[in-house]
Amino acid sequence: MFSLFLIGGCMASSLRLPEPAELKGLWQLSDGNQVCSIELTDTRLPEGSIWALKGDSCLTELMRNPVKGWRPTPDGITLTDDDGNSLAFFGHESEQWVAYLVDGRELVMTFSGTHSVTK
Template sequence: MIRTALIAKAGAYLIATLMMFYGETSMASSLRLADPAELAGHWQLSQPAQPAKHCALDLELNGTLGAGAECFSAWLGDSAIGWFPEPDGIAVTGKEGSKIIFLSRQKEGLYQGTLKSGATIILQRTP
């Protein structure tokens, strides 16, 4: 009786583990990693809570930040140097190459992130 209960419990754990593993795998495979060429170009950064605050920002094809990096760095309180695409957004990196902020994809050409202060920032492609 106890043996049967233990086998059933072990089976339940195995099934739950497999469901989590295959669920994560199928979810990750449904997100497409954008090509850097699709994201490179001119963007506008803004803070919705402070409409007058905005910066132009260039995402360079080589994975670096171009014009506007100083303005963005001031908002972040850290030196923003580079960027790379992730399946669900854009990661911005600092001097050591570590991710300092993640901008989540909201829709085509619109990304949103949260500063350390808790303020929301919007990155939107400029026409």
């Protein structure tokens, strides 16, 4: 008698890593009190794994650190310093991207268009 046993398993679903060109453009970043305009570019920084981000003093004040780059992840966007160190991770939630910081603040990023930010 021939028996067939199926061993259950599950296949991990993998999320797709977006190309920088898919996320580049103008974004609004807010903590609920102030709103900063930033631009995610598709220009690679010398570090090699991050892309240039354009912002102004509003962004530095909001993040409490200079933000120089960003990188896409399968489940969000990470803002970084010059060396690629993570400053904040924004997870995709509906029409916005949200970061929950260690100090208790919640930051929200929303896409606002494709024109350049003047620096």
